Amino acid sequence: xxxxxxxxxxxxxxxxxxxxxxxxxxxxxxxxxxxxxxxxxxxxxxxxxxxxxxxxxxxxxxxxxxxxxxxxxxxxxxxxxxxxxxxxxxxxxxxxxxxxxxxxxxxxxxxxxxxxxxxxxxxxxxxxxxxxxxxxxxxxxxxxxxxxxxxxxxxxxxxxxxxxxxxxxxxxxxxxxxxxxxxxxxxxxxxxxxxxxxxxxxxxxxxxxx
Numbered sequence: 001x002x003x004x005x006x007x008x009x010x011x012x013x014x015x016x017x018x019x020x021x022x023x024x025x026x027x028x029x030x031x032x033x034x035x036x037x038x039x040x041x042x043x044x045x046x047x048x049x050x051x052x053x054x055x056x057x058x059x060x061x062x063x064x065x066x067x068x069x070x071x072x073x074x075x076x077x078x079x080x081x082x083x084x085x086x087x088x089x090x091x092x093x094x095x096x097x098x099x100x101x102x103x104x105x106x107x108x109x110x111x112x113x114x115x116x117x118x119x120x121x122x123x124x125x126x127x128x129x130x131x132x133x134x135x136x137x138x139x140x141x142x143x144x145x146x147x148x149x150x151x152x153x154x155x156x157x158x159x160x161x162x163x164x165x166x167x168x169x170x171x172x173x174x175x176x177x178x179x180x181x182x183x184x185x186x187x188x189x190x191x192x193x194x195x196x197x198x199x200x201x202x203x204x205x206x207x208x209x210x
Contacts, residue, residue, distance in 0.1 A: 002196055003037075004045050005059055005067030006030060007052035011181060014089045015068050018181075019045075022207035045200070056081060056184060065189035066200065071179035072158050076119045082190055084201060085183040088208045094122065096174040097165050098147050098154040116146030117156035126156065126176055144168045 006015055012031040019025065024040045026047055038047045048064050056079040059067040068087065072094055096115075112133035117123040120138040127134040139146055146152040148168050158179060159165060162172065183204060190197050 001039070001044050001046050002066060002193065002200060003048055003064040005048045005050055005055040005064040005069075007055050007068060007070070007073075008049050009052060011052065011068070011070065011090050012049070015181065018087060018089055018204075018207055021210050022203045024203070044196075053077070059184050059186050062186050062188060065186050065193060065197065067184045068181050069184050071177065071182055072119065072122075074182060074184070075177065075179075076121050078121070079184070080187065082185040082187055083182050084185060085204055085208070087181040087183055087204065090179075090181040092158045092160045092179050093172075094119070094156065094158055094176040094179055095172045096126070096154050096156055096176065097144075097159070097170045097172050098152075099169065100171045102153060102173070113154065114152040115154050115156060116143050116152035118143055119156055122176065123156040144170060 006012055016026055016030045024042060024045050026038050027041050028038055030038060030047060030049060036049055038049065048058060050058055052070060052073055055067045055069045056074060056077050058064045060079045060081055070090060074083065075094065112135050113127060114135050114137065115123045115127060116137045116139050118139060120136045123136045137146065137152060143155045143157050144164060147155050147170055154173065156176065159172065165171065185197060
């Protein structure tokens with residue numbers, strides 16, 4: 001059977017429902033089990049439950065042939081993987097946000113621009129394109145507080161509804177990318193187990209939007 005890395009947490013429930021529609025229902029609930037691996041009922045997949053940030057690594061290193069990963073994580077880590085399919089769930093946006101008074105005042109007003117983010121590589125690439133001096137701080141907890149309390153002018157983070165931003169007096173200044181769950185595949189495994197991977201891909205494609 002193919003091994004598929006699944007991010008734990010909020011994505012696991014959505015992934016489980018999607019995989020069920022594709023014909024790969026797990027033998028037990030992925031979001032509730034304490035096991036590290038769970039087989040599918042059909043016997044064609046084994047699910048490897050890992051932290052979201054670790055899922056691409058397990059696939060890149062060949063521990064799992066395939067995996068599900070958020071586009072935000074893939075943008076940050078830039079792993080050497082194939083990304084053949086947008087699975088269509090866990091949708092959100094990667095944005096630049098900050099206090100409303102900073103909006104439309106120009107890139108040269110603040111020097112250097114201070115940015116807080118859980119995605120420092122994404123933030124660095126984005127602000128490097130602007131050509132103005134910038135400093136990026138990596139935060140592990142709530143990044144909104146960085147802008148609220150003045151650690152940073154802006155934050156780079158993912159948003160779904162924008163409620164947390166509004167409740168903290170922040171607004172979206174720019175959208176960097178639309179994100180969702182993606183299927184990722186180890187490059188060597190794609191060719192070594194081509195028939196199995198293609199069958200999986202076909203079934204997942206059929207489940208997108210169903």
